[in-house]
Amino acid sequence: MIFKTFGWSFAVTAAGLVVAFLYGSWEAFGLVAILSILEISLSFDNAVVNAGVLKKMNEFWQKIFLTVGVLIAVFGMRLIFPVVIVSITASLSPWDAVDLALNNHDKYEQLVTDAHPAIAAFGGMFLMMIFLEFIFDEREDKWLGFIERPLSRFGRIDAISVCVALIALLGSSFLFAEHAHQYGGEHADKVSTVLLAGIAGLITYLVVGGLSGHFEDKLEEEEEHEHELEEEAARSGKKFETVKLAGKAAFFMFLYLEVLDASFSFDGVIGAFAVSNDPIVIALGLGIGAMYVRSLTVYLVRQGTLDDYVYLEHGAHYAIGALSVLLLVTIRYEIPEVVTGLIGVALIALSFWSSIRRNKRLAAEGEGDDAEESRSEVPSGV
Template sequence: MLVKTFRWAFVVTALGLAAGVLYDGWTALGLVAILAVLEISLSFDNAVINAGILKKMNAFWQKIFLTVGIVIAVFGMRLVFPVMIVAISARLSPWNAVHLALTDKNRYQELVTDAHPSIAAFGGMFLLMIFLDFLFEDRDIKWLGWVERPLARLGRVDMLSVCIALVVLLASATTFGAHAHQHGGTHADKTETVLLAGVAGLVTYLVVGGLSGFFEQRIEDEEEREQEAEEQAERAGGSRSPVKLAGRAAFFMFLYLEVLDASFSFDGVIGAFAITNDIVLMALGLGIGAMYVRSLTVYLVRQGTLDDYVYLEHGAHYAIGALSVILLVTIQHEINEIVTGLVGVVLIAWSFWSSVRRNRALQSAS
């Protein structure tokens, strides 16, 4: 099962490392490997969140996630995205941006650094909305009950997460945005830029999340009509299988997954510039890492890991909340990528250990 799920990740690793050696010698191999590890460490929480969504989708859309989705993730976010942000921020054509990235790597890195406030604001607000909606939802299983119970009651207030997100955005724009970090250690007033990018991230979440929720509700109505037939089959000795999202519902959930993956990619792409400013090596290393994250997502779904370790999803969402705050802080202050990666790893490891303790307690009680 493990080899079957990760076989393409292993193939991409071998091809990526070989391409790195052919492109710039053995030093490039080390850089590609480091970038791949960086991407995996920063995106492990992404895999857990993706698995929670992907398990609702049928086998066809799970396959689309691993094929079309990985093309979008690798070529879209890890190669095209760094070029496009330079093209937009520097008002260059995409071709000129690529030319700049290949011929004047230092200038290219400077332009990416100057564009970071808008990237961080967009990604930070999108991820913050995911965290807040999770936090204010009344769930049957609670991990940190002393925090989650009162917040679930507060969640009954309509649009509370949006209001809080807008307050956070306003505070971030007038504090961090007013002294945004730029290349060379200088600072500039990017208040308006941060506000616009943050609102764009918020609107993107509301539109994509709203559409996916709408179609998910439509398919839940169909599930109710099939519920009785499934129960009858179960009583007759047959197996009962849950209805998986398909059609338009699955399409919008897939779209939501891609936007979510894009938001998670921001810190990896920006962090990669601390290691190299060569976009070819960045695409190879981050692409390898993205393939492992995709494979890990499918592995978690097929193994039923989220059902066995019920607090994992909680830990991943808390890691999302931490990452959103870190992204907003990095508008003004530089934060080492090791810190960013460790925060997510620690929270997920803590939630995993809590799940193990819970399972042991339930076994002892039975």
């Protein structure tokens, strides 16, 4: 199971490290290894959230996510995306931006860093919407009930998530963007840039998430029918296979996953410049890490981990909420990537521990009920 799921990740790791060594000897080899570990540690919450979506898709689309999706993640977000950002923000042609990336690493790093306020606003808004939609939703299982119960009641208000996100964007644009951090410790007024980028992130979520939700809603009747068939199969002792999302529904869920991965990768791409300013080294290191994140996503789905540990998804969404706030704060202030990574890991670890405690409690209650039933069946006298 491990090799079947992580086989491609092992192969990509070996190939990437060989290419790194050939490209820049042992120094590049070490930097690529460090960046790979950095990407994996920062993106574990991404894998958990992805698994929650991917488990609804059929095996074909799961393979697409692991193959085509990886190409998009590695070459699109880790290599092409920074070049596109430099091209747009510096008013350069794509070819000039590529030339700059390959031949003037310091200038390239400077331009990517200066584009950070727009990147952080876009990614921060997209991720914040994911968190808000989750936290305002009424769920049967509640991890932090004292937070989730009152917020789920607020969730009955139409468009509450959008209102809260826009308030956060407006506040951060004036609190942080007015003196946004620039390369070399300088500051610049980027209020309008942050507002436009944040609204673009919000619109992207509404369009992609809305299309995915639309097709999911259309399948609700089919799922209800499926549930009836499942109960009938259970009564008759027959095996029942759950129908997974396919066609247009799966395509838009796949698109949603790719945008989600892009939003998660923003901090990793920017933070990678703290390790190296060579775009080839960054692409190799983050690409290897992205491959493991995808393999971990598929592993979580096939093992049914989210069904067994019900609070894991809660912990991942709280990590997303924390990351969205941190992205907005980094518009003005520098926050070490290790802080971002540790917050996410801590929240997921706590949710995993809470899930284990819940499972033990339910098991103990079940044993207690069985014992009580057995005692009631014992004759009370002669």
